[in-house]
Structure formats: structure tokens, C-alpha cells
């Protein structure tokens with residue numbers, strides 16, 4: 001079984017004046033695992049529902065393997081969909097739930113029994129077919145829903161926050177299981193979540209959405225390391241944002257003066273002129289304490305708060321400019337033991353500072 | 368203080384329930400008058416009831432009317448509730464008001480309005496005349512119970528069925544219907560009870576030919592003062608109790624299913 | 627992108643799909659809507675038109691009503707009976723609803739069953755039962771005579787007293803059920819908090835529970851008043867000649883005097899009154915079917 005490719009062009013949905021999804025274009029390769037990631041209300045569910053055919057778009061086209069399906073009813077699209085609260089049929093046993101799509105496709109009875117058993121084995125739930133949904137735990141229900149969707153070999157699997165109702169441990173376990181199933185079956189998966197960690201762990205590609213629009217598409221590494229804007233940087237992982245002004249632009253780096261009047265080198269592709277105000281984005285785990293101003297790119301600061309998280313220690317520092325900056329250090333013997341009130345020096349490598357046009361020229365984020 | 372409160376509640380509940388039970392012993396009275404406590408035990412008033420066509424015939428007629436009303440109103444009301452379920456389309460609210468209206472307009476107004484119109488259409492005293500207007504009264508009850516059942520349904524159930532390859536008809540019969548069946552049955556029971564008991568409209572449009580049991584009792588109460596009416600009342604009470612018990616069983620089952 | 631540009635999906639096509647979905651839902655509602663519309667609203671409109679066309683446009687039936695002392699007397703009785711019934715239901719129903727909302731589930735269920743049994747018993751049967759109880763030779767008079775408390779039968783029926791006893795009995799469930807559903811929703815910890823803050827049981831009831839139960843009181847009262855105003859059977863059987871209510875007057879004009887124009891005007895007036903009460907009710911409560919304790 002091979003997954004299908006999905007191509008979406010200019011997909012838009014308006015409810016009266018409310019724009020739920022605006023001009024979303026997306027191309028998903030066969031067998032890819034793509035995640036739609038965004039805060040609440042960013043249009044993820046609406047996009048997925050339009051793909052599945054439950055919401056009629058206001059404009060746009062959807063192709064599955066080069067077949068135009070925009071006007072097809074849901075039951076003719078041959079997409080599998082897993083819903084957030086599973087949507088298991090409460091009046092049917094697990095077996096009947098899994099058999100449902102096969103019965104709808106008029107599969108012979110003997111084959112149904114066999115395929116349902118195989119489906120339940122696939123999600124490691126053999127022998128529980130006789131139970132009703134309410135006799136199963138949340139995780140088991142989740143697996144039945146998965147088996148029910150996979151049993152008819154759909155070429156694309158849509159999942160809307162399928163793990164939202166599970167506790168953290170179980171969620172992490174299911175993330176890996178879904179990942180394995182995806183690798184094993186070669187199916188195309190379009191996955192929706194608002195949990196950035198989940199998106200990073202599971203996806204080949206992440207589509208970051210906000211207010212119905214796509215903000216960035218890229219591999220987990222790309223959206224994490226090279227966020228296209230401040231919103232993406234902030235939404236995926238924790239981020240420090242500092243203001244500055246370019247004072248010198250060289251071949252592949254900038255000299256930037258921070259508002260604390262310290263000058264640092266930053267890596268960059270070029271294209272920004274000297275004198276231009278910019279925003280610097282720094283991941284907390286990429287900054288580190290140094291003993292003395294041994295080299296360039298050091299910022300003086302004062303420790304304001306120390307939080308012990310377990311495998312790492314989180315420091316909240318205050319720069320002389322009044323800006324706050326967060327540092328995450330591994331909890332090992334090399335990390336110096338700082339306490340609130342200490343004066344410290346922080347160093348950030350030029351490659352770890354990302355320079356973007358300043359905040360106010362980017363679309364405002366509403367929270 | 369606490370004692371007073373409990374005895375007040377007890378008295379109110381007795382006031383509420385006792386009259387219902389006064390009628391039952393009367394119907395087994397051996398005396399020819401209304402006497403309480405009844406003297407002796409006999410089934411003579413039931414013999415009278417089942418011996419006179421005007422009495423038992425009216426009961427059968429009432430049952431026919433109630434059954435047909437139940438079928439008609441349940442189908443119409445269920446369809447309407449399904450259509451209104453995911454409201455938000457134009458005119459949904461207006462339609463909802465229209466469908467609830469029969470519950471609030473005083474029956475005396477409906478009765479004279481229908482009476483004048485039916486007289487022109489020669490529907491007075493006919494089975495279908497009664498069934499039609501009772502169905503109008505009953506539709507809101509079905510709409511409300513079925514809507515309630517639909518609201519308890521996971522909104523993703525239908526999309527899930529369709530995503531798994533069921534078309535609209537299959538989705539309804541295999542997924543939606545089994546889950547809202549208790550709501551539909553509850554609506555049907557209410558409908559039957561309503562049509563079996565209705566009196567105000569029956570006074571006007573149930574004529575000398577098609578006489579319902581309540582209409583026959585109404586006539587009886589004003590003319591004869593013997594316990595046949597008590598027997599008829601007991602029969603009505605029994606029917607109500609059976610329907611009520613059915614409904615409660617359904618509700619209990621439903622409550623257990625939700626857990 | 628093979629084929630995609632050739633088969634461009636226009637906005638019009640998409641809107642067509644959406645419209646079809648909407649039409650499907652309309653088709654489901656339409657039969658019931660038409661059914662109720664034709665069978666209920668057509669005759670009602672006919673009544674309204676009968677009240678103003680006789681044989682040409684005229685307001686004389688309304689003029690007649692507002693000049694006739696009988697009309698005012700009937701209106702007064704209707705108002706008085708409805709008001710007293712409402713008060714009676716509230717006074718009797720409030721403690722019962724309160725008890726139901728606070729009793730153990732088994733007890734609450736039992737009480738609810740009693741209320742629902744009464745509710746489910748035919749209105750005619752219940753009114754008949756009161757005739758048996760309240761009559762001159764009825765159960766109550768016989769009992770009192772036998773005990774020797776009275777020497778003459780008391781006039782318990784065919785007067786205002788009889789009507790009220792019957793009406794309150796019939797409408798009590800319509801008060802108890804909304805009261806109960808509101809009281810059930812009042813957070814028990816609020817009362818505990820009030821007592822913790824120093825209010826005794828009575829004062830915490832007065833200052834916390836009573837105000838919070840007010841939506842149920844307004845809802846129940848409006849409902850009972852609304853139903854009372856259009857009542858017919860109970861006053862007809864238990865009332866006296868002087869206690870005629872609006873429903874009875876309408877019936878009288880239609881069946882005995884065949885005065886359709888005037889009866890239609892009266893019905894229209896009654897309808898307007900009830901509709902206004904219903905609008906008021908809508909503002910305080912959602913229409914819900916009485917249901918058993920869960």
C-alpha cells in the first residue's frame with residue numbers, strides 16, 4: 001500500500017465575516033507525515049474538515065493523487081479520519097466499529113473477520129473486539145479508532161488532535177506508535193495538533209498556521225532553527241527576543257548593537273542594510289555562561305530567578321537594558337552554580353542569533 | 368421547624384396524589400351510587416363499561432386515534448429535529464418557533480379555530496380529523512425529545528461514519544438512529560399519551576360518530592352520576608401509568624447507557 | 627499539475643454544494659413545518675379574520691367586548707383565578723421542590739415519581755376526582771358529617787374555592803418542575819459558605835438560596851399563569867355560574883350562541899395575552915419538557 005499525494009491550492013473558508021482559513025496552499029508528498037500546527041482558532045480543524053469533505057470551502061481546490069475531489073462527498077474521498085474524541089460508535093462493539101468501513105464497502109463476511117482481527121493486532125489490541133467503547137480505556141479507544149480507520153487501507157490518513165485527551169505518558173507512547181505505523185504502512189498522514197513538541201517529534205514536515213494563514217512550512221529542524229518570523233519562533237519552543245540595530249553588514253554576518261549598547265556578531269544571509277532596526281532571536285539552550293569576556297558576543301546580566309526543572313536548570317536573567325533573557329543549562333557538573341542576584345556573563349555564538357526585521361513590521365500576534 | 372417543613376411537604380404531596388387514588392376504589396364499588404368508602408366489591412361498572420358500545424367503542428376509537436397520531440407525529444417530528452439539529456441555516460429559528468407554538472397556544476383557542484374550519488371541510492367526528500390536529504399538538508414533544516437525544520450525540524459521529532465510507536442513508540440508519548432511538552421512543556410515548564387523554568379539542572370536533580373516551584366521559588360527567596365514569600377513569604389512569612412506566616424504563620436505561 | 631487547471635472549481639460550484647446541503651435539511655423540516663403551518667396557523671388566521679370581517683372590515687366585535695360589562699367581569703375572574711392559582715402553586719410547590727433538590731437521590735426519585743404520576747394522569751380524571759371529593763355528598767363532606775365537625779354539607783364546589791383547588795392541583799407540577807431544575811443547579815457549597823461566614827440556616831436560605839432560585843420562581847409563575855389564563859375544563863366542571871373564565875365565555879359564544887365573530891375576537895384577545903406572557907417566559911427560561919429525576 002502506498003500513500004497518495006495531496007495538493008491544496010488557494011483553499012479558503014469564510015463564515016460570514018469570519019475568515020476561518022485563508023488561501024492555504026500546500027503540497028504533501030506520497031507517504032509523508034505532515035503536521036498542521038497552530039494556536040487555537042488558527043483554522044487547523046477547518047482545513048482538515050475541508051480536506052475530508054465535511055466543510056465546503058468558499059474557494060480553492062483539493063487534489064488527491066491528481067484527482068480533483070473538491071466537489072466529492074466525504075464518503076467518496078477514501079480518506080481515513082481520526083477524530084479528537086475518537087467518535088467511536090457507542091452502540092457497536094470494538095469489532096463492529098472496526099468492521100464498519102468494510103461492511104460499507106461490501107467486503108465478504110469471512111474476509112471482514114480476518115481483516116478486523118489483523119487491524120486490532122496492528123494497534124496491539126487483539127482479543128478486545130467484544131467490548132463496547134465505554135468499556136475501554138482512553139488509550140484503548142484511541143487504538144480502536146486508529147484500527148477502524150486503517151482497516152480499509154485509506155491512502156491518506158487525517159488526524160485531528162488524536163492524542164489531545166490522553167495523559168502525557170500515554171501520549172508520548174502513542175506518538176511513537178503512530179510514527180511506527182506510518183513507517184510500516186507507507187500511508188500519507190496529515191496530522192493536526194497545537195502541541196509543538198508533538199509536531200517536532202512526529203512530523204516530516206510542519207505547517208505552522210495562524211489566523212487561518214500559513215506562516216511557515218518546513219522540516220521540524222527548519223522551523224525550529226530558522227523560524228521565518230517572531231511568531232513561529234515563539235510558538236515553537238521557547239525563545240528570547242532582543243531588539244537591536246545593524247551597524248555593519250558583511251558577507252555572511254552582521255554586526256548588531258543591542259539596546260543594552262553591547263555589540264555582537266550575528267550570522268545571516270544578508271539583505272539587511274546598516275542602520276536598520278532588527279529583532280534578534282535566541283534559543284535559551286544556545287546561550288551559555290562564561291567566566292570572563294574571553295571573546296566577542298558576551299552580554300552582562302543579572303540572575304533574577306533560578307528554576308530547577310530536573311534534567312536542566314532554567315535561569316531568568318535581566319539585561320542592563322531591562323530586557324529579560326532565559327537560559328537553559330544542562331544539569332551537569334560543568335554548569336556553574338548561580339543564585340538570584342549574581343552578576344554573570346552570557347555568551348551566544350553568532351550562528352545561534354537569528355536576525356529578523358523588527359517585530360512591529362510583522363503582522364501583530366493576537367493572544 | 369424542620370418537622371413543620373416536612374409535614375407541609377407531605378401534605379402537598381398527598382394533595383397531589385390522593386385524588387388519583389380516590390377514583391380507583393370507587394370503580395369497584397358494589398353500590399349504585401358514588402359512595403366513599405365504597406360499599407362491597409364488584410366489577411359491575413366494568414361490566415357496564417365493556418357492555419355498552421358507547422363506552423368501550425370510544426376506548427377503541429381513542430386507541431386508534433392515539434396510535435395513528437403517534438406514527439404520524441413521530442415521523443414528522445423526528446425528521447424536523449434532524450433537520451434542525453445543526454441549525455444555523457436561514458429560517459431555522461423561525462421554524463423552531465412555529466414547531467413549538469402548538470404547545471403554548473391555549474387549547475380552547477385551537478379548538479374553536481379547528482372546529483369552524485373542520486365544519487366546512489366535513490371533518491368533524493372523523494378519525495383523521497382528530498389524528499391530524501393531535502399530530503400538530505404532538506409534533507413539538509417529538510421535536511424536543513429527539514433534539515435532546517441528538518444533542519447528547521457526539522457531533523463527530525456522523526462525519527466519522529461518512530469518512531469510513533457510509534453514505535447519508537447508511538449513516539442515518541446504522542449510526543444516528545440506533546443512538547437516538549430512546550429519544551424517538553420517548554417522543555412516541557408522550558404523543559400517544561397526549562392523543563389518548565386530550566379533551567378540550569375533542570369536546571368540539573369529536574362528534575356523535577367518532578367519540579373519544581375522554582369526550583364520552585365528559586358527556587357522562589354532566590349527565591349520569593354513576594361509577595361507570597370511575598371505571599373509565601381507572602382505565603385512563605392505567606393506560607397513563609403503563610406509558611409513564613415505559614418512559615421511565617427508557618430514561619433509566621438511557622441514564623445507565625451514558626455512564 | 628495535470629488536469630487541475632482544466633477542471634477549475636469555481637466559487638459558484640462550491641456554493642452550489644453548500645446550498646444542496648442546506649436544502650437537504652430544509653426538506654427534513656419542511657413537512658412538519660407545513661403540517662403545523664397549515665393545520666394550526668391557517669385556522670388561527672381564519673379566526674383573526676372572522677373577528678374583523680363581518681361581512682366587511684369592522685372592529686365592532688372588539689368594540690362590543692370592550693363595552694360589555696360581562697367581558698370585564700370574565701376578564702377579572704380570569705385574572706383573579708390565574709393569579710390565585712399561581713400564588714397557590716408557588717406556596718405549595720416551593721417547599722416540595724426544595725425538599726426534592728436536597729433529599730437523598732432515592733427519596734428525590736420517589737418524590738419526582740409522585741409529581742410525574744400526577745402530571746401524567748388525565749386532566750379530566752383528576753378534575754372528576756375533585757368532583758367526587760368536593761361534591762355536596764362528596765367524600766370530604768361525608769367524612770366531616772360523619773365525624774360531626776359540621777351539621778350541614780359545606781359548599782366546596784361550584785364556586786371559586788372548587789376552581790382553585792382543582793386548578794392548583796392540575797398545575798402544581800408545572801411549578802414544581804421548573805423550580806426543581808433551577809434549585810438542582812444551585813451549588814450546595816454556596817450555602818455552606820454562607821453558614822461558614824456566620825449566617826444561620828434560615829438567614830443563609832434567605833440571603834443566598836432564595837435569590838438564586840428566583841429564575842425558577844419567575845419561570846414557574848409565568849408558565850402557570852399562562853396556562854391558567856386559557857384554562858377551560860377545570861373551571862367548567864368545578865366553577866359556579868358567576869366564576870366564568872375566558873375559555874368558558876368563548877365556548878359559550880361558539881357552541882350555544884353561535885356568535886362566531888364575537889367569539890373570534892375574544893379568542894384573539896386571549897391569544898395576544900398568552901403570547902405576551904410567553905414572550906416574557908422565553909426571556910427567563912428555555913422551554914423544556916418536564917423530565918424525571920436522573
Ligand SMILES: Nc1ncnc2c1ncn2[C@@H]1O[C@H](COP(=O)(O)OP(=O)(O)OP(=O)(O)O)[C@@H](O)[C@H]1O
Nearest residue numbers: 015018019020039040041042043044045046047194
Ligand atoms: N461553523 C463555524 N461558524 C463560524 N465560525 C467558525 C465555524 N467553525 C470555525 N469557525 C471559526 O474559524 C476559526 C478557525 O476554527 P478552527 O476550528 O479551524 O480552529 P482550530 O485551529 O482547529 O482551533 P483549535 O485548536 O481550538 O481546535 C475560528 O475562529 C472559529 O471561530
Ligand SMILES: [Mg+2]
Nearest residue numbers: 044045046160
Ligand atoms: Mg480544532
